[in-house]
Amino acid sequence: MAHVVVIGAGLGGLPTAYELRHLLPDPHQVTVISKAPTFTFIPSLPWVALGVTSLESIQIQVEPNLTSRRIGWVQGEVDQLDPVRRLVWVGERRITYDYLVVAPGAELALDAVPGLGPDGGYTQSVCNAHHAHMAKAAWQQFLQQPGPLVVGAVPGASCFGPAYEFALLADRHLRKLGLRDRVPITFVTPEPYAGHLGIGGMANSAQLVTNLMTERHITVIENRAIAAIEPDCLHLGDGRTLPFAYSMLLPPFRGARFLREVAGLADSKGFMPTLPTYQHPNYPSIYSVGVIVQLQPPEQTPLPVGVPKTGQMTEAMSMAVAHNIAIALGVMSSQPVTPTLEAICFADFGDTGILFLADPVLPHPETEKRRRSVALRGIWVSWMKTAFEKYFLMKMRFGSAVPWFERLGLRGVGLSLTERIQVK
Numbered sequence: 001m002a003h004v005v006v007i008g009a010g011l012g013g014l015p016t017a018y019e020l021r022h023l024l025p026d027p028h029q030v031t032v033i034s035k036a037p038t039f040t041f042i043p044s045l046p047w048v049a050l051g052v053t054s055l056e057s058i059q060i061q062v063e064p065n066l067t068s069r070r071i072g073w074v075q076g077e078v079d080q081l082d083p084v085r086r087l088v089w090v091g092e093r094r095i096t097y098d099y100l101v102v103a104p105g106a107e108l109a110l111d112a113v114p115g116l117g118p119d120g121g122y123t124q125s126v127c128n129a130h131h132a133h134m135a136k137a138a139w140q141q142f143l144q145q146p147g148p149l150v151v152g153a154v155p156g157a158s159c160f161g162p163a164y165e166f167a168l169l170a171d172r173h174l175r176k177l178g179l180r181d182r183v184p185i186t187f188v189t190p191e192p193y194a195g196h197l198g199i200g201g202m203a204n205s206a207q208l209v210t211n212l213m214t215e216r217h218i219t220v221i222e223n224r225a226i227a228a229i230e231p232d233c234l235h236l237g238d239g240r241t242l243p244f245a246y247s248m249l250l251p252p253f254r255g256a257r258f259l260r261e262v263a264g265l266a267d268s269k270g271f272m273p274t275l276p277t278y279q280h281p282n283y284p285s286i287y288s289v290g291v292i293v294q295l296q297p298p299e300q301t302p303l304p305v306g307v308p309k310t311g312q313m314t315e316a317m318s319m320a321v322a323h324n325i326a327i328a329l330g331v332m333s334s335q336p337v338t339p340t341l342e343a344i345c346f347a348d349f350g351d352t353g354i355l356f357l358a359d360p361v362l363p364h365p366e367t368e369k370r371r372r373s374v375a376l377r378g379i380w381v382s383w384m385k386t387a388f389e390k391y392f393l394m395k396m397r398f399g400s401a402v403p404w405f406e407r408l409g410l411r412g413v414g415l416s417l418t419e420r421i422q423v424k
Contacts, residue, residue: 001027002098002329005088007078009034009062011042012103012290012314015401017071019322020101022401024331031072033090037062038129039396043311044389045126046165047348049135049248050173058389059129060397069399078104078258083265083283099325102272103289103318106253109269113154115229116251122231123247126162135248146179147245150234152188154226156252158306160189160197161347161356164209166248168349171216186219186242188234188249190303194220195375198305199298199361205375208354212377225303253306255292267294276338276421277324278317287325289317298363310343311392313361316417319402323418337418344415346385353381359415372414 004024006017009032020030041058048055066073076090081100088095108127110116117123124135142149151167153160167187174180187194195202195209213220225237226249233243254260255270264282266272271294273281278293280286291314295307316339326332345356357374364370395401402417410416 001029003029003031003096004099004101004325005095005097006030006032006101006103007034007088008032008103008105008290009036009039010103010105010290011311012105012318013101014039014062014396015315016101016103016289016318016322017066018069018399019319019401020325021069021071021399023322023326024329026070028329028331029072030070031074031095032062032066033074033076033078033088033095034062035075035077036129037075040129041389041393042128043162043346043385045129045132046162046169048129048132049124049126049166050139050169051136052169052173055129055133055136058393060393065397065399078256081258081262081265083262083280083286086285098285099328100286101289101321101325102259102286102292104256104292106291107256107270109156109252109254112156112252113226113229115231115234116154116249117229122229123234123249125251126166126248127250138246142246143177143179145245146174146182148243149183149185150188150242150244150247151185151249152221152226153190153250154252155190155303156306157190157250158198158253159250159308159310160191160305161308161345163187163189163248163250165347165349167218168212168216171218172350183245184219185217186221187213188221188224188226188236188242190223190225190301190305192223192301192303194222196301196305197356198308199358200301201298201363201370201373202356202358203373203375205354205356208375208377212349212352212354223302253291259292266292271295277336278321278339279324287321289321290314293317295362298361298368307361308343308345310345310361312417313339313341313343315402316340316342320418322401335420338421340416340419342415342417346381346388348382348385350382352377352379353385355381355384 038059047053080089125131195206259266260270272288341360359372
């Protein structure tokens with residue numbers, strides 16, 4: 001019987017493991033490898049950094065939820081991968097696999113800009129649990145001595161939603177504390193315009209985002225690179241200097257070191273090329289899910305920006321990969337599927353929010369258009385994000401990836417996670 005190994009227990013890895021266990025009969029073994037003992041709902045980390053919610057409330061322990069469902073668990077960091085011999089090393093332990101699902105999440109390229117932090121730098125991040133915890137401690141100190149706040153992203157960043165959330169949530173939080181008049185807020189982005197989000201063509205997103213920033217008196221600097229960062233100021237590529245007492249900047253992502261070290265496995269940044277089945281073109285026993293999947297930006301921009309991989313996109317990849325592995329093992333006789341890459345993003349700003357819908361994220365290669373692109377503003381977006389957080393954490397506790405009623409709900413609004421691969 002086959003051994004399927006999943007690297008990562010995050011938004012991509014854990015649902016993939018659950019779906020594999022659901023699809024594969026017991027003689028087939030599923031094992032999850034992760035360096036973190038907990039699952040963290042990453043989209044809520046801006047709330048954690050600003051003290052709106054606790055880190056513990058958006059985390060669950062992984063091991064008991066896996067072992068109770070007959071899924072193996074290995075805690076540790078992958079040091080080496082041999083795709084030819086189908087071997088993974090975790091410390092001194094060598095693990096063999098028949099199929100491998102690579103879903104470790106992103107490594108943060110904090111060396112992209114001198115002074116980028118928080119590890120060895122001067123800025124904060126909300127891209128992982130550890131950094132959000134550090135950002136919260138720094139925020140509490142900042143509130144004692146408020147000053148200029150700079151929020152944004154550096155060139156190469158690919159998920160801009162958390163930066164917009166942080167800036168607008170910080171604005172609301174500071175107003176409630178009576179400190180907003182002491183904190184000028186500046187938003188710096190490599191996007192060609194605010195609301196571009198790394199994909200462009202998102203209906204009226206630019207207008208909604210710009211209007212919000214204007215209403216909240218947040219200065220926006222678009223299409224600008226951050227060249228270097230010092231302890232109390234950052235330098236833009238055009239020579240300007242912005243002082244700050246607190247700064248939260250999103251870094252670029254890259255694939256893990258163990259991927260970059262294997263010749264021909266990933267591109268120079270560690271992102272994995274895939275076939276429509278999300279198998280590797282050269283190693284059909286390897287599948288990829290989530291941030292480390294290689295997606296080409298739909299348009300050229302003056303400064304480099306990456307394509308975001310939202311939670312829904314990652315779920316779609318997970319479902320497709322589990323389905324296709326089940327087909328490869330002879331458990332299912334249906335056609336292979338590919339993720340639709342339709343994306344819904346709830347951006348919460350406290351007293352309002354914006355729903356972004358891109359169907360799909362990448363426009364059709366011939367028409368260069370999407371079926372739909374929607375941007376809607378309202379307080380209900382904040383409510384929906386809170387509800388979705390609770391719902392997703394419940395799914396992870398109960399070992400369900402995408403239950404039938406979720407699939408039915410998506411179909412009700414004209415969305416789906418996967419579609420059959422058309423044979424030409």
